[in-house]
Amino acid sequence: MRPVTAAEPESCHSTVVDAFGVHVEVRVRGDRAAEVLDRLPLLWEFCAAPAGATGEVTAEVVFDSDPQAWAQADADGAVARPDLEDLLQVLTQRITLCAIDSRAGECLMLHAACIADPVTGAAAAFVAPGGTGKTTLVSTLGPGRWYVTDETTVVLDDRTVVPYPKPLSVRRTPDSLFKNETPPSAVGLTAPGDRVHLAALCLLNRDPHHQGAPTVEALPTLDALVALVPQTSHLPEMARPLQRLAALCESLGGVHRITYRESADVAGLLDELVGETS
Amino acid sequence: MRARYLPAVDRVDRDGEAVLLVDREVVRLSALATTLLDSCPDWTPVSELVDVLLAAYGPTPEGVDPAAATDAALRTLAAQGLVELD
Numbered sequence: 001m002r003p004v005t006a007a008e009p010e011s012c013h014s015t016v017v018d019a020f021g022v023h024v025e026v027r028v029r030g031d032r033a034a035e036v037l038d039r040l041p042l043l044w045e046f047c048a049a050p051a052g053a054t055g056e057v058t059a060e061v062v063f064d065s066d067p068q069a070w071a072q073a074d075a076d077g078a079v080a081r082p083d084l085e086d087l088l089q090v091l092t093q094r095i096t097l098c099a100i101d102s103r104a105g106e107c108l109m110l111h112a113a114c115i116a117d118p119v120t121g122a123a124a125a126f127v128a129p130g131g132t133g134k135t136t137l138v139s140t141l142g143p144g145r146w147y148v149t150d151e152t153t154v155v156l157d158d159r160t161v162v163p164y165p166k167p168l169s170v171r172r173t174p175d176s177l178f179k180n181e182t183p184p185s186a187v188g189l190t191a192p193g194d195r196v197h198l199a200a201l202c203l204l205n206r207d208p209h210h211q212g213a214p215t216v217e218a219l220p221t222l223d224a225l226v227a228l229v230p231q232t233s234h235l236p237e238m239a240r241p242l243q244r245l246a247a248l249c250e251s252l253g254g255v256h257r258i259t260y261r262e263s264a265d266v267a268g269l270l271d272e273l274v275g276e277t278s
Numbered sequence: 279m280r281a282r283y284l285p286a287v288d289r290v291d292r293d294g295e296a297v298l299l300v301d302r303e304v305v306r307l308s309a310l311a312t313t314l315l316d317s318c319p320d321w322t323p324v325s326e327l328v329d330v331l332l333a334a335y336g337p338t339p340e341g342v343d344p345a346a347a348t349d350a351a352l353r354t355l356a357a358q359g360l361v362e363l364d
Contacts, residue, residue, distance in 0.1 A: 229304040
């Protein structure tokens with residue numbers, strides 16, 4: 001992330017985040033803007049844009065002590081909340097959406113967590129809807145490996161994965177609807193240091209009633225497509241989207257559905273998929 | 279009634295079955311439904327499609343009228359945006 005720029009006439013400051021190659025300019029206004037800007041560098045520590053980078057897309061943010069100011073900004077489509085933690089969570093979502101929309105039709109974007117082996121760069125992606133265990137899995141199994149993302153796995157045609165090691169959105173309490181943004185390093189994660197390539201594609205099925213070791217089910221290609229398509233972004237905008245997704249699945253030896261109860265139970269399986277932690 | 283195939287965004291076939299992307303929805307078709315879809319590249323009478331299915335899959339179970347079953351299958355495909363009917 002490059003340093004905050006000089007104030008503009010309307011006291012708008014900005015910084016730029018690299019979200020899987022998309023430079024998202026975060027423009028912050030309001031009398032409490034500094035509180036937001038102070039938090040961003042550490043939260044987005046692994047998504048630093050090159051020095052001098054300019055934004056391809058913009059996320060507008062307003063943080064102000066005047067309720068009318070943020071209410072109006074919210075109505076105008078800016079990220080605006082009265083509470084800083086809420087705002088930072090919504091901002092992460094906005095940055096992700098900005099980047100996803102910017103890459104529409106260019107590459108496969110899966111709603112998936114991804115962890116890679118730091119020696120080989122081999123990565124396993126774990127596809128799951130929001131709120132069903134991706135961040136917990138990354139927090140639990142990511143230390144000692146490369147944290148690629150807990151949200152959006154971007155895969156190119158040659159199976160290169162473009163990292164998006166964003167802040168982790170961690171629930172304040174196990175059943176809370178609210179989350180706190182957490183710097184990846186705070187939970188022992190490290191960013192990829194070299195090329196990452198997809199080696200395994202899995203569907204996560206967390207079942208609190210599951211007993212014993214995780215079960216692994218190999219899915220036929222058509223079943224895999226039916227399960228994966230709803231967890232993609234902008235898929236129809238790609239050329240031959242289903243054929244490319246099917247080719248990816250089959251080049252990886254198929255897609256596996258993992259049913260488990262606790263993230264730690266998946267550790268042995270992850271070792272098999274991408275290699276043991278050193 | 280006649281039926282005609284509507285192009286999908288994309289399609290993958292495996293072992294006679296198919297998955298199609300229709301707008302933003304994914305649709306999984308059985309082998310019979312795939313045959314039915316592929317048998318009406320242009321406006322095709324239902325009676326002709328009934329004959330195609332009978333030739334490919336044999337007679338319907340006792341008590342099931344093949345014309346009615348084909349009609350129902352076509353209406354399902356139409357609801358999924360895969361064929362148009364007149």
